[in-house]
Amino acid sequence: NAGVTQTPKFQVLKTGQSMTLQCAQDMNHEYMSWYRQDPGMGLRLIHYSVGAGITDQGEVPNGYNVSRSTTEDFPLRLLSAAPSQTSVYFCASSYSIGAGANVLTFGAGSRLTVL
Amino acid sequence: EDQVTQSPEALRLQEGESSSLNCSYTVSGLRGLFWYRQDPGKGPEFLFTLYSAGEEKEKERLKATLTKKESFLHITAPKPEDSATYLCAVQAVGYSTLTFGKGTMLLVSP
Numbered sequence: 001n002a003g004v005t006q007t008p009k010f011q012v013l014k015t016g017q018s019m020t021l022q023c024a025q026d027m028n029h030e031y032m033s034w035y036r037q038d039p040g041m042g043l044r045l046i047h048y049s050v051g052a053g054i055t056d057q058g059e060v061p062n063g064y065n066v067s068r069s070t071t072e073d074f075p076l077r078l079l080s081a082a083p084s085q086t087s088v089y090f091c092a093s094s095y096s097i098g099a100g101a102n103v104l105t106f107g108a109g110s111r112l113t114v115l
Numbered sequence: 116e117d118q119v120t121q122s123p124e125a126l127r128l129q130e131g132e133s134s135s136l137n138c139s140y141t142v143s144g145l146r147g148l149f150w151y152r153q154d155p156g157k158g159p160e161f162l163f164t165l166y167s168a169g170e171e172k173e174k175e176r177l178k179a180t181l182t183k184k185e186s187f188l189h190i191t192a193p194k195p196e197d198s199a200t201y202l203c204a205v206q207a208v209g210y211s212t213l214t215f216g217k218g219t220m221l222l223v224s225p
Contacts, residue, residue, distance in 0.1 A: 043202065045214075102211055
């Protein structure tokens with residue numbers, strides 16, 4: 001099992017450029033989510049999905065778009081990158097939604113720098 | 116709004132010197148409290164889920180406990196390989212999302 005796979009691992013963008021961070025899981029998890037991690041701020045939820053075709057906003061959604069066309073994939077799109085989006089991004093998935101405890105499996109992270 | 120506060124921010128121990136990390140939380144109704152370990156440059160790795168006050172879970176040198184307001188991660192006779200950032204998170208009843216604390220960075224010196 002590959003678990004949760006994120007690509008790319010590193011990316012440098014110029015302000016105003018767009019890009020997509022890819023996330024794929026092979027565990028048939030219904031729940032998927034994106035977090036960003038900044039020094040002194042901890043992990044903050046950007047967007048999440050409880051199943052294919054269903055997405056919702058988290059704590060810091062501005063500047064990011066998501067879609068969920070398949071169970072396996074949950075890409076995160078930056079439409080017009082800003083220096084404030086420099087961060088480490090983590091994708092996480094879970095086998096449990098609804099009433100159950102949501103034990104997340106994380107990817108290895110994508111480090112994004114916006115100049 | 117759910118809140119999670121972890122203390123201390125950083126902790127330095129000598130090998131074999133036991134200690135505890137604290138996670139204080141406020142949540143409307145607790146579905147679960149989670150502990151994760153994160154090594155530098157890697158994603159968080161799941162350690163424990165606690166569901167109700169009084170519950171305890173153990174894994175090797177780690178033991179997690181839970182009260183109605185806080186959780187402790189006790190580290191007994193730590194080794195250098197226990198050095199990592201430990202993250203606490205809560206999930207409220209009726210919600211699927213987790214709220215994370217900022218973490219405690221633990222360094223264990225030989």
